[in-house]
Amino acid sequence: MDVVVCVKQVPDTEQPIRVRPDGSGIDDQGLNWILNYYDEHAVEEALRVREKHGGTVTVVCVGPPRAAEAVRTALAMGADEAVHVADPALEGADHLAVARVLARVIGQLRYDLVLCGRLATDDNASVVGAALAEYLGLPQATAISKLQIGDSLATVEREVEGGVELVKVPLPALFTVERTINEPRYPTLPGIMKAKRKEIRTLGLADLGLEPGEVGAQASRVRYTRFEPPPRRQAGQVVTPDSPEEAARVIVRFLQETAKVL
Amino acid sequence: MQNDVWVVADHAGGNPRRITLELLGKGRELADAREGRLVAVVLGHGLLDLGPAFGQYGADTVVAVDHPHLHAYTTDGYTEVLSALVRERAPWLVMVPSTAWGRDCAPRLAARAGAGIVTEVEALWLEDGRLLTRRPMYTRKVMGIVEYVGSGPHLAVVLPKVFPPAGRQEGRAAQVERVEAGVSEPRSRVVETRSLQRERVSLTEADVIVSGGRGLRGPENFALLEALAAELGAAVGSSRPPVDSGWVPHDYEIGQTGKTVSPTVYIAVGISGAPQHLAGMSGSKYIVAINKDPNAPIFQLASLGVVGDLFQIVPKLTEEVRRLKAQG
């Protein structure tokens, strides 16, 4: 079972993120960059599939040179091989364009399964996985919380409104993973040492036979025009009532008179 | 048709769900601005009289595709039918609800139809003839303003509860166009659906949410929140620790790794207000926080903060609401 995992590098969500004064982007000075949280779960699931069924785990990443660090993390967890597409012409590429680049890379690999995260915590899109499945012509299931590999068929669970679906999907297939699918392992020291020696295949668009016109900003159908801080919430009041009864009355009054839901 | 606005309906047997009404409301406004038609696209099987059901909420036309393979959502079936319709009719804007199926289908549809896509949309407006959207990013620490490039079709996956539902106009009916479409056998198959027993409104649709955090100390105490929610007609949610501790299932979780909700009132009980939690609920209209720690970060954005012990306050609150309702 050969598994390809798509991984993205994102700013750590623990830190404050600020918009540049001119609104042109986020202030990335001093930001701590990490492997996207959901992609850790995707890498973990790939490793578990390999442990059970044999095969290889290859991580693929599209991103600037600093993103190699996130690829190293995936290798340190135990992935076998890595491809990193870094090209300045990808600046301003939309999610569909990124998916096309990933499809080009993955199309040249051997795989039975492609795993992505449910979403990337930077741009919060949830687009790349399903779009990539389309470009690769694969069946898909998104936001899965359980994966079971059988002969030529995977059984997955996914949360939907008010329930859980059990879906059978023929392989090869692409899945995006929910955080409940597993508990990712921490890279061990030997794992980290080993990862340092592993080669990351770094490619540009030309190596993939892609033109900037196909996958760069010119090819994008959406464009960020500006960024804003979130709307400021109206400052409220904090009260320390004398008794639970008083607290209850204050809240009820608020629900009635201000929020008007009672 | 270059000015038409489509709403791909989330429906139960041909009856629009609340999010569909929200999309129809916004869609009507945009269609009017473009002098286009508002079209409800309904996929399903055994669809009955759709004209009044959608017309009274503002749709001019219903495009209905009725096929056994569309009885329940499948990625392949929906993508095939919707992409063929989009290619053939070239709408200006296609609005898809941000539901489990909407998020599954929309990126694939965009890729196949060559449409620009924006997800997690919480505002849509025209500016100098351009269509713009606003969406939360970076755990809601940043709002991105995204513009569609080119003339369309544009795809917007819209969050629930960000637009008011369309008002009902008695007696209005849409023209229904039934489209015969061949639908291939879908590759994946839903073999079972286990419903999580939840008698009340869903989190994403609820007007009021009562949400519990680590401060609840154990699964049994969620009964306190259930009782309050029952009186308020509210849904019950949680921060992440109760999910990680197995007190409640993952579909309760609100925040970066859970659901995004925007109710009228969000009552945070024993929740500190970590940024990853705020990511999922700071779009709520009003936030009420009950926390014993006066320095809890949640108080910095609460519309009403109440410092005190939740175990004492919540039962009294439930009682007070019950008393009030009994008075009528």
Ligand SMILES: Cc1cc2nc3c(=O)[nH]c(=O)nc-3n(C[C@H](O)[C@H](O)[C@H](O)COP(=O)(O)OP(=O)(O)OC[C@H]3O[C@@H](n4cnc5c(N)ncnc54)[C@H](O)[C@@H]3O)c2cc1C
């Ligand atoms: C990658 C990542 C993703 C995450 N995603 C999410 C997410 O989606 N959603 C989420 O919620 N968290 C998420 N978290 C976790 C988040 O960082 C916080 O740890 C979490 O939100 C804290 O939950 P809490 O407020 O319930 O618990 P705590 O922070 O422990 O707060 C408990 C609160 O209860 C109060 N309290 C205790 N006893 C009482 C009492 N008797 N009466 C009144 N108040 C009381 C305390 O004063 C305290 O403020 C994520 C973390 C990471 C790293």
Ligand SMILES: Nc1ncnc2c1ncn2[C@@H]1O[C@H](COP(=O)(O)O)[C@@H](O)[C@H]1O
């Ligand atoms: N630049 C990228 N390189 C590799 N994988 C990516 C990239 N962007 C997104 N992905 C994958 O797609 C998932 C969803 O990302 P998004 O659609 O951006 O929310 C991520 O969890 C990754 O698995």
